[in-house]
Amino acid sequence: MHTKSPPGEQTTTKSPRSDAPRVGFVSLGCPKALVDSERILTRLRAEGYQISPDYDGADVVVVNTCGFINSAKQESLDAIGEALTENGRVIVTGCLGVEEERIRREHPNVLAVTGPHQYEAVVSAIHDVVPPQHDPFVDLVPPEGLRLTPRHYAYLKISEGCNNRCSFCIIPSLRGDLMSRPAGDVLREAERLVDAGVKELLVISQDTSAYGVDLKYAESTWQDRQVRTRFFDLCRELGELDAWVRLHYVYPYPHVDEVIPLMAEGRILPYLDIPFQHASPSVLKAMRRPAHQEKTLDRIASWRRICPELALRSTFIVGFPGETDEDFELLLEWLTEARLNRVGCFRYEPVDGAAANAIPGAVADEVKDERWHRFMACQQEVSRELLHEKVGRSIDVIVDEVDDEGALCRSKWDAPEIDGSVFLNGETGVAAGELHKVRVVHADEYDLWAER
Numbered sequence: 001m002h003t004k005s006p007p008g009e010q011t012t013t014k015s016p017r018s019d020a021p022r023v024g025f026v027s028l029g030c031p032k033a034l035v036d037s038e039r040i041l042t043r044l045r046a047e048g049y050q051i052s053p054d055y056d057g058a059d060v061v062v063v064n065t066c067g068f069i070n071s072a073k074q075e076s077l078d079a080i081g082e083a084l085t086e087n088g089r090v091i092v093t094g095c096l097g098v099e100e101e102r103i104r105r106e107h108p109n110v111l112a113v114t115g116p117h118q119y120e121a122v123v124s125a126i127h128d129v130v131p132p133q134h135d136p137f138v139d140l141v142p143p144e145g146l147r148l149t150p151r152h153y154a155y156l157k158i159s160e161g162c163n164n165r166c167s168f169c170i171i172p173s174l175r176g177d178l179m180s181r182p183a184g185d186v187l188r189e190a191e192r193l194v195d196a197g198v199k200e201l202l203v204i205s206q207d208t209s210a211y212g213v214d215l216k217y218a219e220s221t222w223q224d225r226q227v228r229t230r231f232f233d234l235c236r237e238l239g240e241l242d243a244w245v246r247l248h249y250v251y252p253y254p255h256v257d258e259v260i261p262l263m264a265e266g267r268i269l270p271y272l273d274i275p276f277q278h279a280s281p282s283v284l285k286a287m288r289r290p291a292h293q294e295k296t297l298d299r300i301a302s303w304r305r306i307c308p309e310l311a312l313r314s315t316f317i318v319g320f321p322g323e324t325d326e327d328f329e330l331l332l333e334w335l336t337e338a339r340l341n342r343v344g345c346f347r348y349e350p351v352d353g354a355a356a357n358a359i360p361g362a363v364a365d366e367v368k369d370e371r372w373h374r375f376m377a378c379q380q381e382v383s384r385e386l387l388h389e390k391v392g393r394s395i396d397v398i399v400d401e402v403d404d405e406g407a408l409c410r411s412k413w414d415a416p417e418i419d420g421s422v423f424l425n426g427e428t429g430v431a432a433g434e435l436h437k438v439r440v441v442h443a444d445e446y447d448l449w450a451e452r
């Protein structure tokens with residue numbers, strides 16, 4: 001969740017003027033924050049700024065922070081401190097920006113503080129420190145903008161904010177209610193990305209299956225037709241593009257069933273990232289989770305009947321206030337039966353400002369730890385079995401990286417950065433972004449090994 005890119009790792013365009021002002025960039029946080037960073041960088045390059053690869057060469061450094069949990073806040077504050085020590089001229093933006101007082105208390109020398117999605121405010125703060133030098137011949141950026149991800153995959157952010165009010169989460173107070181981008185806009189961006197060589201689109205938002213609710217599913221123009229700003233319609237149109245399409249942050253609302261046939265037909269990847277967070281009805285109620293249904297196991301079974309290849313990824317929280325031994329045992333039983341392909345688990349952390357902090361029955365740290373270890377051991381067993389079933393099969397992979405020792409790839413069932421890998425040991429004759437058919441020869445509890 002908290003990736004850090006060294007300043008300037010992301011320079012990709014034609015050479016700018018050598019005297020152009022230079023901005024260093026540190027990007028922390030989730031994929032949604034990464035997309036914000038890309039937008040700011042795109043705008044800066046469009047205005048003729050250079051992106052500095054190091055602190056020394058930068059006229060100013062922007063730190064895009066994460067404010068999701070306390071450890072992420074501390075990481076952000078440390079990154080601001082490092083940028084101040086190394087460069088001295090620092091502008092802060094992103095989720096932690098809503099806590100300006102705290103930032104200024106710890107780092108009184110920051111030049112400006114702006115919050116999430118305040119692109120205009122960040123850019124204007126940069127203008128104040130180092131004004132732009134416009135030159136129309138060198139200030140052009142590629143039509144797909146600048147990206148922080150490798151060339152062959154890209155995050156596609158379809159909405160901002162969230163209408164839910166999960167009791168452990170402060171994102172709606174940081175980012176506001178759901179604001180969907182019209183389907184035509186999203187599809188045009190997706191098409192530009194694919195035209196620029198992107199082979200895999202990762203659809204992200206806070207609540208992907210709620211897409212378009214705020215716009216009452218309004219139609220917008222795409223190519224020669226009208227497309228509704230609606231989850232299924234967007235998936236169907238994305239499935240027409242020549243790229244893998246992977247869905248993240250999907251809540252199991254009833255209409256999610258509609259996209260499973262698109263997966264079975266190979267139009268979008270057979271992959272659903274659904275943050276279930278728990279299985280006990282009383283814990284889910286206390287969490288105020290959206291789309292909670294008693295019968296999620298039945299739903300999962302029916303999806304698998306329609307699309308046997310479907311991979312399910314999820315995240316869970318153990319040690320939520322009020323979670324009893326019975327709740328936890330129920331979660332383990334559910335996990336054993338659900339046989340999810342990829343799972344992440346967090347120990348509950350009381351985020352400042354979250355409603356859940358007032359729920360009685362705080363779980364002791366040792367109990368959280370013990371539950372976490374039992375949860376992970378249970379899932380490892382499931383994961384090992386599921387991956388061993390793939391040995392001997394022929395599967396499609398996308399190549400992420402190649403070095404002297406071989407190629408690091410991913411299957412359709414693995415999202416970049418969060419899931420497992422497929423290793424092609426000794427295979428150096430392939431290139432990043434290529435798709436290949438390989439035969440699986442070995443598996444452990446996380447990864448696969450294969451041969452061409």
Ligand code: SF4
Nearest residue numbers: 162164166169171206
């Ligand atoms: S769905 Fe819940 S956890 Fe996700 S962003 Fe909205 S409020 Fe937070």
